[in-house]
Amino acid sequence: MSEEVKKIKVTIDNISVEVPAGTTILQAARMIGGDVVPPAMCYYTKLEGSGGKCRTCLVEVSKGSEADPRPMPKLVASCRTGVMDGMEVKNITSPRVTDARNGVVEFLLLNHPLDCPVCDQAGECHLQDLGYEHGKAGTRYEFKRRTFDKHDLGPYIQLHMTRCILCYRCVFTADQLTEKRVHGVLSRGDHAEIATYIEKSLDNNFIGNVIDVCPVGALTDKTFRFKNRVWFTKPVTAHRECKCCSGKVTLWQRGEEVLRVTARKDQWGEVEEWICNECRFEKKKTSDWVIEGPAHVNRHSVISQGHYEKVVKPTETFKAVHDGRDPQLLMDIHSVSEVNDPNVDLSAIAGPATGEVFKLTKKSS
Amino acid sequence: MGALTNRAKVLEQKPMSFLERLYLPAILKGMAVTFTHMFKKKATINYPEEKRPFSPVFRGLHVLNRDAEGRENCTACGLCAVACPAEAITMEAAERQSNEEHLYREEKYAAKYEINMLRCIFCGLCEEACPKDAIYLSETFAPSNFTRKGFIYSKDELLIPNPVTDRENFDKAKGLREAQLKNK
Numbered sequence: 001m002s003e004e005v006k007k008i009k010v011t012i013d014n015i016s017v018e019v020p021a022g023t024t025i026l027q028a029a030r031m032i033g034g035d036v037v038p039p040a041m042c043y044y045t046k047l048e049g050s051g052g053k054c055r056t057c058l059v060e061v062s063k064g065s066e067a068d069p070r071p072m073p074k075l076v077a078s079c080r081t082g083v084m085d086g087m088e089v090k091n092i093t094s095p096r097v098t099d100a101r102n103g104v105v106e107f108l109l110l111n112h113p114l115d116c117p118v119c120d121q122a123g124e125c126h127l128q129d130l131g132y133e134h135g136k137a138g139t140r141y142e143f144k145r146r147t148f149d150k151h152d153l154g155p156y157i158q159l160h161m162t163r164c165i166l167c168y169r170c171v172f173t174a175d176q177l178t179e180k181r182v183h184g185v186l187s188r189g190d191h192a193e194i195a196t197y198i199e200k201s202l203d204n205n206f207i208g209n210v211i212d213v214c215p216v217g218a219l220t221d222k223t224f225r226f227k228n229r230v231w232f233t234k235p236v237t238a239h240r241e242c243k244c245c246s247g248k249v250t251l252w253q254r255g256e257e258v259l260r261v262t263a264r265k266d267q268w269g270e271v272e273e274w275i276c277n278e279c280r281f282e283k284k285k286t287s288d289w290v291i292e293g294p295a296h297v298n299r300h301s302v303i304s305q306g307h308y309e310k311v312v313k314p315t316e317t318f319k320a321v322h323d324g325r326d327p328q329l330l331m332d333i334h335s336v337s338e339v340n341d342p343n344v345d346l347s348a349i350a351g352p353a354t355g356e357v358f359k360l361t362k363k364s365s
Numbered sequence: 366m367g368a369l370t371n372r373a374k375v376l377e378q379k380p381m382s383f384l385e386r387l388y389l390p391a392i393l394k395g396m397a398v399t400f401t402h403m404f405k406k407k408a409t410i411n412y413p414e415e416k417r418p419f420s421p422v423f424r425g426l427h428v429l430n431r432d433a434e435g436r437e438n439c440t441a442c443g444l445c446a447v448a449c450p451a452e453a454i455t456m457e458a459a460e461r462q463s464n465e466e467h468l469y470r471e472e473k474y475a476a477k478y479e480i481n482m483l484r485c486i487f488c489g490l491c492e493e494a495c496p497k498d499a500i501y502l503s504e505t506f507a508p509s510n511f512t513r514k515g516f517i518y519s520k521d522e523l524l525i526p527n528p529v530t531d532r533e534n535f536d537k538a539k540g541l542r543e544a545q546l547k548n549k
Contacts, residue, residue, distance in 0.1 A: 117442030117496050118473045226458045226473050229443035305447060331513040338477045338519065339455040352460035358476045 008085040012036050012059075013093045025078035025089055026057055030268065036091050037268075039101075039130055041108070041215050042167035043079035045270055050172050051079035054165065055104045056130060060097050063088035075100050098134075105134040111146045111190075112216075113162045121217030123230035123302045126269060127165065151195055153183070154203055155350070156222050156281050157211060161193050164218035170194065170210035177274060178204035194218065205244060208280040212263050212271050223281050224252075224260040225352040231302045233259055238289035245276040250295050251286075255340070257347040258284045264295070284347040418545070419504040424489045426505050427480055427518070428525050430498055432470055435529035438499035441475035445491035445500055453484035454491060471497075478523065482507045482516040504545065 005020045010028050013036040019028045027045075029037045038059055043051035051057075057079045061072040066086030075097060078089070091097055109131060116122040148161035166185065171194070174181040186195045211219050233252035240247045252260040261280045263271040283289065294308040318327045334342060338358065346353060384390055410417060419425070430438045441458035459476035461469045468474075491500050510516060526534035 115471075117440045117444070118471055122442070226441075226460050228458070229447075231447055232443060302447065333517075336514045336517045337455070337479055337481075339457050339479050344457075352473075353458070353476065354462055355459050355465065355476050358457055358459065 008083060010083040010085075010087045010089065012089045013091050019083060021083075023083050025059060025061075025076075025081050025083055025087075026051075028083050029078065029089075029091065038078050038091055039126070039133075040079055040268075041126055041130065041165060042169060044169050044172070044213060045268070047169060047172040047213070048176060050167075050169055052077050054108065054167055056101060056108070058097060058100050058104065060090040060094040061087060062090050062094075102134045102136070105130055106136060106140070108165050109135060109139065110141050111162070112165070113145060115163070119160075119163065119217035120220045120225060120230070121163075121214075124269075125217060126215040146190055148193055151193075153219075154207075156208060156277065158220045158222045158225055159194065160218050160220070161195075163216050164194055165216055166192055166194075167215055169213040169215065170219055173210050173213050174204070174207060177206045177209060180204065205276050205278070206274060208277045209263065209271065209274050211280075212265070215269075221260055221262075221280075222351055223284070227259045227346045227349075227353065228254055231305055234306060234308050235295035235297060235303065236308075237264060237292040237295045239292065240279065240283065240289050242276060242279055245279060246273040247275070247279060248273055249275055249279055249289075251289060251291070253286070254346070256286050257345060258286055258289070259347055267298070421504075423504050424487045424492075424502040426482075426503050426507050427485075427491070427523055428501050428503050429478065429520065429523040430501060431525055431527060433528065434467070435527040436468060436470040437474060437524065438470055438497045439475045439478060440471045440473050440497055440499075441478070442496065444494040444496060448490040448494035449485075450488060450490065451484045451486050453481045453486075455479050455481075475520070478520045480518045480523065482518055483513060 007018045008021050009016055009018055010025070011017075012025070012029050012032060015032050015036060017028055017032050019031060023031075026038060026040060026043060038057040040051070040057045041054035043054075043057065055077060057077055058075040059078040059081075060075055061081070063069050064072060064087065065084030067084075069086075078091075108127065112127065116125070116128065119125070122128060146162070151159045151161060153159045168185065171181070171184050174183060183194060185192050187193060208221075211221050214220075230252070233254055236251050236253060238249055238251045240249075248264055249261050250264050251258050252262065261275075261283065263273060263275045263280075266272055294311075296309060297304040319325065334340075341358075344357060349357060432438055439456075441456050443456065446452075446454040446456060455477075456475045456479070457477040458473050461472050461474055465474075487502065489502050492502050507516070507518075526538055528535040
């Protein structure tokens with residue numbers, strides 16, 4: 001016996017949509033799409049139990065339901081509130097919501113070090129986007145920001161606890177994706193931090209996914225650390241035969257070098273399919289992958305500045321006109337420049353590059 | 366065929382008068398104009414003995430800044446490179462080691478930093494984009510060179526003298542700047 005799923009009507013910012021019962025407001029808004037979707041820092045569709053922590057997705061419910069039309073007294077977290085039939089929700093049309101969200105962003109940024117120039121997440125950071133849309137130019141906070149000792153999370157994952165916003169996504173990932181979770185949130189309140197209790201490395205085969213779910217730069221890829229800025233790398237979709245995962249990834253290339261491998265992300269910045277550590281950290285050669293083409297990047301993202309998608313290269317006419325002769329080069333840039341040196345293969349270095357890497361290959365002339 | 370508009374004028378071509386046919390008055394008139402210029406202020410100067418002062422908003426050759434302790438400000442964030450409309454700036458980042466803390470201000474630094482002066486259009490967007498006060502456009506221009514290779518400026522050419530280890534050159538450069546300001 002198949003049960004008929006009841007469709008209920010919900011109106012978000014004066015746009016009506018019919019959704020199955022049991023949908024959350026956030027999911028209903030995502031079905032509409034566009035500007036009415038509240039931002040979400042901690043909620044993750046693929047992680048059970050996530051959401052309700054960051055409070056950035058607050059919305060105003062101006063009409064509870066058809067049966068009980070009273071408005072909800074307080075703003076509600078849209079990721080955790082289910083829709084009712086005839087519910088009316090205000091997101092960007094409500095000044096209360098915008099005001100509250102600005103406050104939430106201010107709170108999230110209280111202890112954030114704002115070291116975006118150093119951080120590898122810059123350019124694809126959700127907190128950056130959120131701060132850009134809702135943040136104030138200055139801070140009102142007068143006290144010392146909380147700091148943490150550096151915590152080592154194994155050979156592949158770098159933890160910067162100062163940047164963490166305690167969204168718990170990585171904890172849920174480890175809980176639901178791997179057999180044995182060895183990290184969690186320790187202490188309480190201002191002292192709360194993501195940590196392995198005793199300096200234990202995260203070595204499960206799927207633990208690399210915590211890097212992708214992290215909305216900020218708290219968990220970053222050590223094999224990509226400081227190699228290049230995200231917006232200077234070229235995202236291409238690629239796949240390979242993998243025994244333990246789907247093998248469907250996005251490669252971030254510079255020239256022919258594969259600087260970073262991540263899972264493919266959908267329009268909400270969520271992972272489409274989890275990938276294993278082998279694909280993520282160890283397959284750093286273009287020959288390991290079957291390349292499908294440039295990945296789609298939202299045109300509002302700084303990553304799209306390279307314009308890799310749908311590029312039509314003009315045909316070279318010089319050779320045809322000059323009886324098959326190549327144009328004479330006035331200067332080969334590699335003979336002078338020490339940047340992007342063909343002798344330096346950044347993808348072959350396990351960790352971040354040091355001054356030595358570039359010193360060794362310095363030109364003798 | 367009629368005219369498209371009624372604005373066309375018929376050019377009168379009268380025969381020249383006797384004085385006009387002589388040409389001499391016109392020549393003398395022209396020479397008089399030339400002669401008066403000998404007593405006017407010259408538009409040129411004797412470069413390089415004399416130099417014109419730069420405007421305070423002049424955008425010239427780039428410098429990479431250090432802080433008061435002589436550490437490099439640049440963290441290789443790439444904002445100057447992404448802001449650059451001519452794509453003249455390139456860099457390689459590296460991680461600061463524990464024995465390099467007196468050299469670089471932050472945990473990441475630019476191991477290589479290059480500006481291609483052949484590409485640079487001196488728009489100053491790199492200076493505007495820099496979040497670390499690391500790059501500035503100075504009040505000089507790039508010196509001429511015989512080869513293209515001489516226009517790829519690396520960190521050696523761009524960094525200001527270290528105020529701690531190279532105080533002499535630092536003061537000299539600072540003195541030059543103060544003298545420039547005084548002359549204005």
